Amino acid sequence: MKIALAGNPNSGKTTLFNVLTGSNQFVGNWPGVTVEKKEGKLKGHKGISVIDLPGIYSLSPYTPEEVITRKFLLEEQPDVILNIVDGTNLERNLYLTTQLLELGIPLVLAVNMGDVLAKSGDNIDYAKLGKALGCQVVAISALKGTGIKEMVDEVLAVGRENKLHSIMHKYSGSVEHTLAHIEEALLHDLPLNQQRWYAIKIFEQDELVMQKFQAFGAELEHIKKDIAECEKEMDDDAESIIIAERYSFIEKVIKDCLRRTGKSKMSTSDKIDRIVTNRFLALPIFAVIMTAVYYISVTTVGTWVTDWTNDVLFEEIIPPAIESFLVAVGCAPLLQSLILDGIVAGVGAVLGFVPQILVLFIFLAFLESCGYMARIAFIMDRIFRRFGLSGKSFIPMLIGTGCGIPGIMASRTIENTRDRRMTIMTTTFIPCGAKLPFIALMAGAVFGGAWWVAPSAYFMGIAAIICSGIILKKTKMFAGEVAPFVMELPAYHWPTVGNVLRSMWERGWSFIKKAGTIILLSTIVIWFLSGFGFTDQGFGVTDDINQSLLAAVGSAFAVIFAPLGWGSWEYSVATIGGLVAKENIVATLGIIFGFAEVAEDGVEIWGLLGAQLTVVSGYSFLIFNLLCAPCFAAMGAIRREMNNGKWTAFAIGYQCAFAYFVAFTINQLGNLFLFGTFGIGTVIALIALVGFVYLLVRKSPEEKLEKTAAKLIAE
Amino acid sequence: MATVLISLGLIAVVALIVRSMYNDKKNGKSCHCGANCGACTKGCHSQK
Structure with missing residues (x-):
């Protein structure tokens, strides 16, 4: 039996997957943690596989995650879909549920984080919710492990009986009429349970589904006329009609099943966020936290034990x-x-x-689990955006703090090819865990255990990413609109x-x-x-x-x-x-x-x-090794994600050249300021620095174009 | 005699390491990410 875990990003699928299979898959508090499906065996049950699918908001194929999930559900037809919804965000999560229910695959709805919702004073009537949606509903807490047994029993029962839920959501008369026409004209050869989903997708004129039915030339044209008539009657386009009707159905379900007490207008998370994500305080707080993390890990607590070892x-x-x-x-x-x-x-x-x-790993795990790391992406988006970068690029970098390889792979969530390539090129600038022994060694051996060395390595990585982003974005290869970054901030909780x-x-x-x-x-x-x-x-x-x-x-x-x-x-x-x-x-x-x-x-x-080594040459050695080409395994990941030899060579060449420039400037100018050494190298470093500043501040092709256009208009 | 035995032991350890690395590579788990292989989203489980 195959059980597919599906749900919105950050609804707790991977946490539940780990609980169900006993695996240790990485759990993150930001979207994009699961970019490929993962398979495991249900603990204590032979022959039952659990598949963790990437988090998605809908079954429209707009993002790579949506494509993977949709393809799996349609082509591999799991025996049961275990749809995990975040109880604190029921309205948004049920949007996907309405689509999954139409797939014709038995479904069990697991409402996660119900305990968090209860704390806020709101309550879900699970029995009513099940009745309204036509499927089995169970309340769970994936984090605390509550309700899991009941959920597994329910899923196994539904899967064994192949018990298909009833479709409770009916569209308005005109739409249902068109859907019936579509099913009759094009879908009669498909299994009965799959017809409705395909009919809706054809109604929406979903490109991938339409391609599948191209062979039905005349019938398809006739159906298109039907759809156009419905659109005319409803005074909207087909896709919007479906979206609007789904939301009005969800609104009705929520009204019947969710009791809001309105106990607190502002949650604790909101109160913390007022300070932590504050326009002026966010960055200093981030800097203080990361400095403290690296200081404690490398200089104090970590060093006491490391000195002994x-x-x-x-x-x-x-x-x-x-x-x-x-x-x-x-x-x-x-x-x-x-x-x-x-x-x-x-x-x-x-x-x-x-x-x-x-x-260090304890601190990083704590920051990730409590929800702070997700805020960093949000904070960085504000800064990145100013320089033409998307906050989406920062998520692979957050993941890269542990290891560069999953960081590089997480760049898949970036739809824009130029931004994705740029993110792949710069992700490994953030010091991964493997670089930490080297940082600690240099901090102790060359800098006498100075507190600032380890945090500076981290911030040097961020600075390298920002500077590279600015410089690269101003080249023709990477120029373009900044991709929008929408991300849900999870509520803070004690891990x-x-x-x-x-x-x-x-x-x-x-x-x-x-x-x-x-x-x-x-x-x-x-x-x-x-x-x-x-x-x-x-x-x-x-x-x-x-x-x-x-x-x-x-x-x-x-x-x-x-x-x-x-x-x-x-x-x-x-x-x-x-x-x-x-x-x-x-x-x-x-x-x-x-x-x-x-x-x-x-x-x-x-x-x-x-x-x-002197402090200057020591720091130059440290920085070069942090910024230059990553390990061979990470280079392999770059090759796989770039899917192009030339781009891979360019990425690795850029990293080495950038590292060389930074280390060279540190050494030459450091020697000038600390030891008064002046030579030909100093002159070259100064010229290189001027060139670097020029690349940072020069106008991008778009700015030049805008300026020319403004000039022409003025004339 | 001790030298021979220790050498053999060392050769066995090296052979086991090479074998485990080869098997990992064959099973799609070849990313030697020092810090967090658990975080690797290479989808090893699905690439069978």
Whole structure:
């Protein structure tokens, strides 16, 4: 049996899907979290699949999500549709319900968030609602897990009996007359239960459905005449007639089934939003919150635990213990080196930052679950719009804070191709979780644990997105109208501890798993490259890392990075290693600087790294690696979403060029202002900066056109 | 003897990692997103 979960965006489908299947699919408080359908097995029931469909507002094929959902419902014909509606927004949610009921597939209506509605003093009469719609209605709370058993029982009963609900919604006489004509002329070969939906779609002259019936040339023309007559009689176009009649039906249902007490004119959420989304306060509040999140995660709480894992666990406990064991069993020195200086040093360097990452993930999960992240998209829309960007572009970036790949994929929700491409190009500027160990490492080793380093990495990402947006939008490739951004702000609520911890663990475990797979393999390769090389005696083991293959490879690239202030082979190699996975930067530096070894002079191991870089070159190194091309997996996602080799190359080339420009300017101008160094590089950086400012402030093609038009009119 | 045994163990670990990565790729779960594979909307479940 197939159960399809359908409903409006943000109605709680994915939360319910997780409850029903026991999966850990990502739950977000903004539209676009589910851009493809997901399938799972109903917990405790064999042979029953649950399909989580993308959230949609209607069955009209206007957005990719609507196309996916509609195609699935029509072509794969699930046994039951479990329609989840948000009880706090019944009117809007029932619009989709009226369409789903017409599909001819058994349907159970689950009213979610009824508890939130009850708190506001309003009440739904579920029995009356079921009667009015002609289907089974159950009240649930997907978040708290209440009413789920009753709902599952109802769904299984409806599915097993293939019990089709009655169609309670009847259109006005003229429309019903036309629908009957359509069914008789064109749809008599279709199963009886599907005829009504197709008839309505033909009445609306839905393009995709009309194409399907092109073969009925004469009959179709006759039907079109019928529709035109109905439109004339109703004095409106067919689509509007259907919409209006649906809404008047919903209005009647709501009137009968929803008791409003009008207890509170302004909910707590509204009161919080008055401050949090305030025109003047929104941005400073956002800046303070994100600064606090990164400060606490990287500098305070996270660091206390990370210091222990780095300085005690991976320095005083694990490496000596492994070393004693290997020596005791008489393991060959070369193998000891591979295990200690390669695997333990590399993987340990990455795992040492797990506590900081977990703390960050707790905060992000909390902000997402309570509803604040959705507000950020709304706040950013105001700023983005001013620069010709849509707030829709910020949602992939919010998702990208966890990992760039789903962020890139979430750009699918952007209909406008130009805006979508631009979003794909800029999403990975936001530091993902994999970059956090690197940020934490640099903040501790080079900046002495300065509080501002981690938040600045986040805000540098946002600044890069905004600047890139402005510059790109002024080019012919990306110029165009700003897409409208409509988004529902969910009510604030306290997330459950279980949900926050589950989200943190899910993300944290992926990180740990990655350290044990791809990072471990990388450390073996890096160890080999750093321990072998061409010496006077030919190719073989070398004690001098500067003679190693790694040094040779790094030196070849070092010249490119020299103007950025870190033209030493170690950093070039770390940067290239970061393309496999961003954590690899830390793993590579861990092997090169001997993370697992205890320094003889007692200097902290990461201090050796800090001693090689100044604050300026260190920041340049940090920013370049944050903004340049993402890991190979993310590049693959860019390729898939762009669906074009040239655009992929352009996106990656742009990211690298932008990162190079920013890092170069930071290094050259930073050295000028902090150390008074002036040279040819400073001049080039100043010229590049002027060029960058010009690209930011110059007029867009539309502005130029408008100006010319205004001039002509004036003349 | 210890060197041989440890080497074999290490080779086995590497082989298991490669196998698991290969299987993940085959099953459409190849996105090595360090932070949040659960968030990956690649639709692995539907691409069978």
